Amino acid sequence: MRDKFLLKQYINTLESTALCARLSPEGNIRWMSEPLHKLLDIHYLKQTTAFSKFLHADHRKKVTAAIKQASDNGDAWNGTLCLDSNSRSNWCRCIAIPLYETDGYLTEQVLLFQDISREMYLDELLQEARFDQVTGLPTRVDLLNDLKRVGAQCIAVLDIRKFRSYADFHGLEFGDQLLREFSVWASAFLRSKHINIYRLYSDKFALIPDFRMIPNLFEDHLLSFCQVLSSKKLKVANSDVALDIAIGMGVGRNKQLQLAESALSKAKTIYSGYKIEVVYERDFLKENNVNWIPKIQSALVDHRFVNYYQPIKSTKKDKPSYYEALVRLRDNNKDLAPGLFLDKAKTTRYYCEITRSVIEQAVLTSEHYQVAISVNLSIEDILNEETVSFIHYVLAEHKKAQLIFEITETESTEDFTKVQAFAKEVRRLGGQIAIDDFGVGYSNFSRLISLRPDYLKIDGSIVQNVLNDPTSASILNGLISICKELHIPIVAEFVESEDVNGYLCDQQIEYLQGYYIGKPSPEVSRVLN
Template identity: 60%
Template sequence: MRNHHLLSQYVSALESSALCIRLDAQGRVIFISESLQNRLNTDQPLVGKALKQFVDPAHREQLEDRIKYTVSNQQSWNGIIKLATQQTQGAWFQCLTIPLFDTQDKLSEIVLLLQDVSREVYLDELLSETRFDSVTGLATRVDLLNDIKTTNAQCLAILDIRKFRSFADFYGLEFGDELLRAFSLWSAQFLNDRHLKIYRLYGDKFAIVADFRMIPSVFELHLKHYYQALSSTQFQINGGDVAIDIALGMGVGRKKLVQLAESALAKAKKVFSGDRIECVKEREFVNSNKVNWMPKIQAALDNHDFINYYQPIKSSDGKNVDYFEALVRMRDNGIDLPPGMFLDKAKTTRYYSQITRSVIEQAVIQSEQHNVAISVNISIEDILNPQTVEFMLDTLEAHKSAQLIFEITETESTEDFSAVEDFAKQVRLRNGKIAIDDFGVGYSNFSRLIQLHPDYLKIDGSIIRNILSDKSNASILTGMISICREMNIPMVAEFVEDEAVNGYLTQQQIEFLQGYYIGKPAPQLSKWLN
């Protein structure tokens, strides 16, 4: 009798403190602990109802099957279930299910002892979301960094899809997601057979790494085959065939592989090298970054070693006046360095604005001397610098015969576009002109184009490069032509590299053409005028 009394106290203590449910043989609730009732955040009476009524629908069938199994085998079952009520989204529990039998082995009741694991499940879901991309299903940067460490990788490739934002501009965001999914599925299947894995970093940027320590030459060969296969592949999106091109960079080293590959990708995006993989090796990267650019830039300014090269921009039909683009170079030990080597570094110093002034001063002299229009590239940093803006406007005031076109780059990098609008207004009041560079690669270009109404619009080179072989490029260009015709804005096509592209763009009545087929940049403007 005493033992029965103690047992009753044990049961009472358990029921009052634990998250507990007791069911009869038919699965109806005969008891639910107060602590569990509070955890479910409901005052709805649950006793007398079937357990399945407040089990999450996705887990009902599984739980019923497990209970039947435990009863028939007189065993316990331990698993995770989700309980929910009409008033709540529910909570996750580790559930120990114990069937109790009478002396004739007949089921008497079923006891469920629960432990709240909602936080653990939430953290697992959160980790899963960070590990796997929701759009493509690919592993993300989290797994990439772990796999690089696990395999002790010495090679990593990073790529992005050229003019991807143009697809979103013209066809919509859903189209962009569908294209990313198709590209990711095809890439994963192609690369998996070669022991390579693809990861989505963000946007249209992806990484590729081997699942073992692959030597660089073999890794590079696989990347070339991947590029070649991708170049001959078209993806069916919303009933249409879409061909894409990628910029691909490869990093090789023992440390900072991601940084090396990012640097290689930056090089790849500046040139169109086909299946030649841009590669940055650790030793080269370290050596190149040992250069102290600040004294070099300062010395070049002191010695007037920032010089303009000029590239012709030719009227396609002769009805418009040709003009020229000023492209800055830095003369170092008799070698004229391209802006890719020093300009980004100069932007981190106080000398950047002086470089801009040097370019403009030389362009003004050449424009007045030869009575030609010259475009100069200016960035958002220039427009947001009051002293630089004052210099540019004062220069226009002082040189009224100069024909300057300010070619604005990086229009996507500023949230305050009103500064660009105000600058354009002030330039036009002084007889200057405005051009927009790299049109077709920004998500808000159309709305900003309407706001700014530039005097010239330069089509992004990635669209022109494959214009003869890529139907999607051709359709994008057709859309641009329609908009510019309606707004009466002359278009400039960059990267005109051969006669075939030149002929096609002329046929499309693109007003101006620029590229190596038209003429390479040269340090003397007189070369073109003579």
């Protein structure tokens, strides 16, 4: 008697607190606990309501068949199912326990549920974080875990050059499909080399070996990857696309990803063909242990920021038409490239002083040799009132100087009216305007039309691949047509071979710049000769 009393209390406790239901042999709900009522948002329930009504339609037949098969065999069923309420879906673990009469006939099914909706939601978020939605590749989450698991000392970061041009020119869906095709091919190729690929963001991918591979072997595999890709055409929307990539490789025990990003930055600026740029941890630490602020300060005081000049030649003349001023920091017997110090300077007030130094030297050189000099200006320069006032003063005071201001990063500023106002005033004072690193895309074209620059410099990656990539050639031909209609002369950068030079001349590009035309020099007289 006492046992029956205790059993009744256990049953009452279970039914009042647990998510549970009792079903007839036919699968209709005889009783449902109050917590399950609340979960399913049910206020009234008919005795003839089938339990299957609350199962998600996608799983209904499968779950009911599995429960029936288990009860026919005299077994409990244990599994996961989705219950649909009036307002939401709820994922639950469920155990269905069949109860039998003494004669062996099924009399009832008892269902016990555990709500796991939150766990399922978190698992979905984790899956989304772990795997890229476009390519299906693992992401940075798995990359960092695998780096620790493998103990890899080397990692590479890959960038698809001019990817944005593909997406802007052909559409976003074309860009996504291109990423998918590249990811499928790259994964298969690299897997045979024991290298895993991860998508970081946009057109950036990370590569790591799946064991502690020595750096030299890893670099050899990366070179092989580049060479094979150079002859590969990816089929995207009935188009054959030849991709050009830049790869940076980091080697060290700590912050390998940061090392690889630094190497990639170098690779993207020098267009080194199939060479892999490598940054070693010891060199990176040595380079970044330099306190650049005192160096920059002393260089400004001692006038050690010097201009190098690279010739820009008209395709209709033998001699250079004008020159681009490129800043260097003279440190002892070395002239340091701007990549080492300019980004550090941008965070300080010294950046605008460096810009002024470049302009001052360009003015004097232009007047002395009676040649046009172009000077690079970033959006930070144009938004700096002191720098703009200085430019106005220089143009007003030096009427004989021929200055061209190359504006970079026109897409990065939302307030384009300031760029327009700057260009208008520069022209009024006798200067000229060029747009640097021009690609394609609606925002670029609309600003090109509104600004009407005196020169347009084509993005170097388009020029470099024009002989091997039909898409680059198509983009270039389209830009030539537009610029001819707008009467804007084109400057093609990174002309580094006779073949490219000949092709561009045949296309009637107005100006050429690159190592084939002439290397930068600190003296215009040397370039002139």
